[in-house]
Amino acid sequence: MDVVVDPGLEHQAERARSRQGFLMGLPAIIYLFVFFVIPLGFVVMYSFATRTRTGRTELAGWNVEAYERLGEAVVRAVAFRSLWIAAVTTLLSLVLAYPLAYFISTRRPATRNMLLVGVMIPFWSNFLIRTYAWRVLLDSDGIFTRIMSGVGLGDGRILFTNNAVILGLVYGYLPFMVLPLYAAIERIDWSLVEGARDLYASGWSAFRRVVWPLSKPGVIAGSILVFVPSFGAYVTPAILGGNKKGLMGSYIVDQFMDARNGPLGSSLSVLVLVVMLMGTLIYFRQGGRSL
Amino acid sequence: MSVAVGLQGVTKHFGDVVAVDNLDLDIHDGEFFSLLGPSGCGKTTTLRMVAGLELPTAGSVQIHGEEMGIRPPNKRPVNTVFQSYALFPHMDVARNVGFGLEMRKVDKAERENLVAWAINLVEMGGMAHRKPGQLSGGQQQRVALARALVNRPEVLLLDEPLGALDLKLRQQMQHELKELQREVGITFVYVTHDQEEAVTMSDRIGVMHDGRLLQVDTPETIYEHPTTRFVADFIGQTNFLEATVTAADEVVLANGDRLRLSTEHSGGTPVAVTVRPERLTVHGRGEAPGGTHRLDGVVDSVIYMGNAINYSISVDWMHLDVRCPATLAGDRKYVGDEVTVSFDPDHASVVIG
Numbered sequence: 049m050d051v052v053v054d055p056g057l058e059h060q061a062e063r064a065r066s067r068q069g070f071l072m073g074l075p076a077i078i079y080l081f082v083f084f085v086i087p088l089g090f091v092v093m094y095s096f097a098t099r100t101r102t103g104r105t106e107l108a109g110w111n112v113e114a115y116e117r118l119g120e121a122v123v124r125a126v127a128f129r130s131l132w133i134a135a136v137t138t139l140l141s142l143v144l145a146y147p148l149a150y151f152i153s154t155r156r157p158a159t160r161n162m163l164l165v166g167v168m169i170p171f172w173s174n175f176l177i178r179t180y181a182w183r184v185l186l187d188s189d190g191i192f193t194r195i196m197s198g199v200g201l202g203d204g205r206i207l208f209t210n211n212a213v214i215l216g217l218v219y220g221y222l223p224f225m226v227l228p229l230y231a232a233i234e235r236i237d238w239s240l241v242e243g244a245r246d247l248y249a250s251g252w253s254a255f256r257r258v259v260w261p262l263s264k265p266g267v268i269a270g271s272i273l274v275f276v277p278s279f280g281a282y283v284t285p286a287i288l289g290g291n292k293k294g295l296m297g298s299y300i301v302d303q304f305m306d307a308r309n310g311p312l313g314s315s316l317s318v319l320v321l322v323v324m325l326m327g328t329l330i331y332f333r334q335g336g337r338s339l
Numbered sequence: 340m341s342v343a344v345g346l347q348g349v350t351k352h353f354g355d356v357v358a359v360d361n362l363d364l365d366i367h368d369g370e371f372f373s374l375l376g377p378s379g380c381g382k383t384t385t386l387r388m389v390a391g392l393e394l395p396t397a398g399s400v401q402i403h404g405e406e407m408g409i410r411p412p413n414k415r416p417v418n419t420v421f422q423s424y425a426l427f428p429h430m431d432v433a434r435n436v437g438f439g440l441e442m443r444k445v446d447k448a449e450r451e452n453l454v455a456w457a458i459n460l461v462e463m464g465g466m467a468h469r470k471p472g473q474l475s476g477g478q479q480q481r482v483a484l485a486r487a488l489v490n491r492p493e494v495l496l497l498d499e500p501l502g503a504l505d506l507k508l509r510q511q512m513q514h515e516l517k518e519l520q521r522e523v524g525i526t527f528v529y530v531t532h533d534q535e536e537a538v539t540m541s542d543r544i545g546v547m548h549d550g551r552l553l554q555v556d557t558p559e560t561i562y563e564h565p566t567t568r569f570v571a572d573f574i575g576q577t578n579f580l581e582a583t584v585t586a587a588d589e590v591v592l593a594n595g596d597r598l599r600l601s602t603e604h605s606g607g608t609p610v611a612v613t614v615r616p617e618r619l620t621v622h623g624r625g626e627a628p629g630g631t632h633r634l635d636g637v638v639d640s641v642i643y644m645g646n647a648i649n650y651s652i653s654v655d656w657m658h659l660d661v662r663c664p665a666t667l668a669g670d671r672k673y674v675g676d677e678v679t680v681s682f683d684p685d686h687a688s689v690v691i692g
Contacts, residue, residue: 242392243425245412247439247486257438261429 088321095314103308114315123299127319130296133210133285134278137217141225141274142267144218149229149266150259160234167226175220179287182216183207186288208290216284221277225270232266233259272327280320296320342404343368343494343526344389349398351384351550358384360550362398366494366528371520373529373537376547377573382530383422385547386496389528391415403493413442418487419496422503424479426471432458432482433467439490457489460519477508484519494526501536513540534574538562546570562615568692571613578619578659579611582689590689593656598632602689610689616662618686621650621672627681634659638676652680 098109117123152163170178185192186207193205206212236259244254282297289295294302296316303313344366351359359381366372374382387393388400391412400407402416418439426435436457440450458467461481471479480500487495500516501509517540520527531537537544538558545555546569554561554570565571568579582590584604590612591597604610620627627633636654643665650661650672659680672678 237423237425239421239423239425240427242412243419243421243427244438244442246390246392246417246419247490248413248442249438250413250442251411253442258427 091314091317093314094310095318097311097314099309099311105310114309114311117312118315118319123316126294126296126299129210129294130279133214133217133295134275134281137214137221137278138225138271138275140214140218141222142271145222145225145229145270146267149226149233152226153230153234164227164230167223170223176283176287179216179220179284182212182219183287186212186215207288210289213281213285213289213295216288217274217278217281220284221274224273224277228269228273229263229266232263232269236262268331272331276324276327279323341368342366343370343402344528345399345401345404346385346389347399347401349385349388349395349400351381351388351393352396357550359388359395362550362552364545364552364555366526367543368403369524369526370542371517371527371529371540373531373541373544374547375531375534375537375544375573377532380547381550382532382547383498386419386498386528386530389415389494390417390419390496392419416493417496418490418492419498420483420487420500422499424471424483424500426479426482426486428471431468431470432463432474435471435482436486436489438486443490453489457485460488460522461485476503477512480504480512484516488519488523488525491523492525494528497527497529499531500529501531501533509536516540538574546573548573563686564688565613565690566688568611568613568690571688571690575615576660576662577613577615579613579690580657582610582612584608584610584689594634594654596632596634598684598687600684600687600689604689604691608691610691612687613690614682614687616649616660617647619659619661619680619682621652621661621663622679622681624677624679627679631681631683632687633679633681635677635679638672638674638678641672641674652678654680 093107094105095114096110096112098106098111100106118127148167152160152167155163184190187193188205188207190207193207206215240258240262241254244258245251249257280297281295282301285295285298300313300316300320303309303316307313342365344364346362346364349359349362349364350357362381362385374385376382384393388395389402389407391407391410391414394409407415427438430438433454437450437454440453445453454467458464461484463478463481463485466474466478466482471482474482480503483500497516501512504512513536516527516529529537529540538561541558543555543557544561546553546561548569553567554565556564561570562574565574565577571577571579581593582598584602584606585591585597586606588599588601589597590600590602590610592612598612600612602610621638622628624635634654636652636659639651639653639658642649646665648663648665648671650663652659652661661680
């Protein structure tokens with residue numbers, strides 16, 4: 049008996065499956081579209097709009113003036129300061145997190161999970177509250193300041209400086225560095241290290257030639273996860289930096305609130321977005337998969 | 340013959356588990372030596388202690404007479420081919436093979452020559468710039484071999500290197516490994532749980548069980564004259580005839596038959612006489628030739644194997660497996676035939692355990 053299957057049926061079934069997948073994703077797609085894509089569209093639109101003399105943003109007379117202003121010395125200074133702080137924060141987090149991630153991933157599985165929970169405990173309380181706690185510690189008669197001056201490390205007063213901002217950012221974003229590093233190091237096949245040791249590599253060489261290159265996806269993922277929010281950080285600089293020196297996040301807020309310059313605030317936001325996108329792109333170029 | 344690897348009283352504990360128990364062994368220079376045993380018998384741990392990847396709890400490991408002590412792996416004149424190959428996934432074949440030379444600071448020109456030599460040795464020419472992920476299991480195996488051999492180690496340690504390959508490739512690689520060892524003249528210490536592999540490749544075999552070395556000898560002696568029941572059973576098929584030692588050079592079988600067999604066990608020791616199936620012959624009842632030991636029985640089952648016929652024959656207190664070369668002639672037996680099974684006592688061994 050001949051069994052005839054209409055080739056169109058297979059195609060139809062495939063289409064039904066794909067439609068089913070789309071329907072399941074639909075609520076989230078709608079949510080993201082309404083609350084993310086549309087507002088983002090507004091930001092981009094605003095950046096090409098005109099600022100009236102009273103500080104209103106008029107959706108007319110499209111121009112690129114707001115982008116031209118990005119080249120101004122003031123904006124450049126703010127951008128570079130933010131880049132610098134984000135870069136130092138990222139580097140410090142990496143230096144602190146790598147040994148910790150290495151330590152955790154070389155423990156027994158039960159110990160590992162306990163330590164990972166430990167890394168995530170800070171997330172259980174509010175970020176804002178934790179940052180205010182730093183303010184108390186860093187105050188001129190706070191514990192941090194007293195200890196620092198007590199052991200003779202300067203007068204220890206760092207509140208409202210870039211160092212205080214970096215300290216706060218490293219504190220806040222360290223888990224974002226530890227977790228991807230842990231995931232990358234934990235995945236490394238330890239027989240590779242044994243192989244390297246067997247082939248005359250010292251412990252240090254084995255690390256440099258095998259463990260480090262193989263943990264790179266984690267280094268890149270962690271760096272992006274720390275760098276990107278540090279670059280646009282608002283809360284930490286506002287609380288610990290005293291906002292005397294503008295950073296990207298507060299500068300953007302200033303444009304909308306005080307200077308009432310919607311187009312410039314928007315073009316600055318677009319700049320931050322582009323920097324973040326570039327970071328993400330680099331990550332995927334490096335062959336990274338899971339963020 | 341000088342000793343390449345000497346182990347004295349080597350013991351390794353992992354917590355409460357005794358992985359290797361007071362092991363003494365001399366591996367000769369230039370030989371292909373296999374450590375054979377089931378998984379968990381301590382063979383890999385023994386190999387790792389020679390490599391320096393594991394330190395013994397007690398005992399001494401020497402390589403060419405030199406005490407290794409707590410020397411780290413990078414300071415030992417041995418290289419290892421790992422079961423998982425442990426090829427560096429981020430380096431191409433040439434970088435992998437050259438890694439050891441690079442670590443020993445061999446200069447670039449010489450390094451390139453040696454790498455090319457090693458890659459050709461394992462017939463991987465033209466693949467130098469592939470990454471391990473682009474190679475098949477067999478090819479990765481060759482690269483792992485080249486990566487170790489390029490360093491011209493005094494001893495090459497191989498940890499079940501063929502375990503991950505399919506049967507056909509494994510058989511081909513067995514042959515090639517043996518050839519390679521002859522060609523480079525390096526002492527090979529080969530860990531395997533595959534008795535056929537060990538028998539076909541090795542100059543000598545050490546059979547391990549539960550952390551102990553049970554017997555060390557040539558494949559022929561281990562096969563023909565095992566000293567323990569475990570060794571006899573682990574290597575090939577065999578029959579065990581329960582027996583008791585009566586006097587020096589005599590044992591009595593369970594049915595009361597007396598057999599003259601040399602044994603070092605004292606009188607009264609329960610032992611077994613082991614005879615390989617192919618060392619038994621089947622005759623019509625009462626037709627067995629003199630000078631052999633004879634047991635009367637009945638054919639239980641017959642399995643035609645093509646090149647041989649396997650009989651199961653029940654004598655009054657046990658079953659015997661017999662393997663006869665298949666012949667066209669009519670001396671084939673059938674189920675229910677009354678037969679006499681015979682064997683030359685020289686082909687039997689007394690085992691204990």
